[in-house]
Amino acid sequence: MKLITGWLTCKQGMREAFLAAMEPHVVSTRAEPGCVFFECHRHKDEDDVVVLIEGFRDAEAHEFHRRTPHMIAMQADVRRLLARLSLIETVSDEVARYDLDFIANPPGPYRP
Numbered sequence: 001m002k003l004i005t006g007w008l009t010c011k012q013g014m015r016e017a018f019l020a021a022m023e024p025h026v027v028s029t030r031a032e033p034g035c036v037f038f039e040c041h042r043h044k045d046e047d048d049v050v051v052l053i054e055g056f057r058d059a060e061a062h063e064f065h066r067r068t069p070h071m072i073a074m075q076a077d078v079r080r081l082l083a084r085l086s087l088i089e090t091v092s093d094e095v096a097r098y099d100l101d102f103i104a105n106p107p108g109p110y111r112p
Contacts, residue, residue, distance in 0.1 A: 001036065002062045002091045006052035007043070009084035015048050021077040022050075028070040029054075034061020048083070059091050 010018045022040050029038045036055035043049035056062040065071055078085070 002054075002056045002059050002089065004052070004054040004056075004062070004087055004089050006054075006085060006087045008050040008052055008082055009046075009086075010048045010050065010081055011083045012048060014081045015042065015050060018050060018077065018081040021074070021081065025070050025074045028068070029065060032061070032065055032068065034058065034064055 008018070019040065019042070026038055026040055029035055034057040036057060037053070038055070039053045041051050041053075043051050054062075056065060
């Protein structure tokens with residue numbers, strides 16, 4: 001799995017314009033066969049920052065995403081509306097998934 005966490009700092013006052021430009025990109029990305037999740041949210045404390053969280057099946061699925069027409073088109077908006085971009089990328093062949101139902105099975109005391 002490839003995970004990407006990004007902090008996108010918009011040019012002053014341009015966050016809402018950036019989020020509007022991202023809407024079709026988000027929809028198209030979520031429809032890609034290798035996309036596990038793709039989320040884009042306003043930072044709760046910083047007015048010009050957007051937090052981006054992406055998950056792809058593997059590095060190849062992310063590379064496919066990078067070459068899609070909607071990603072290429074989005075780059076014009078990125079250059080026009082962003083001041084800074086900071087990303088963390090993680091690739092792992094070992095992914096653990098936990099599905100816990102705390103209603104049906106209330107947890108006992110936490111034991112690390």
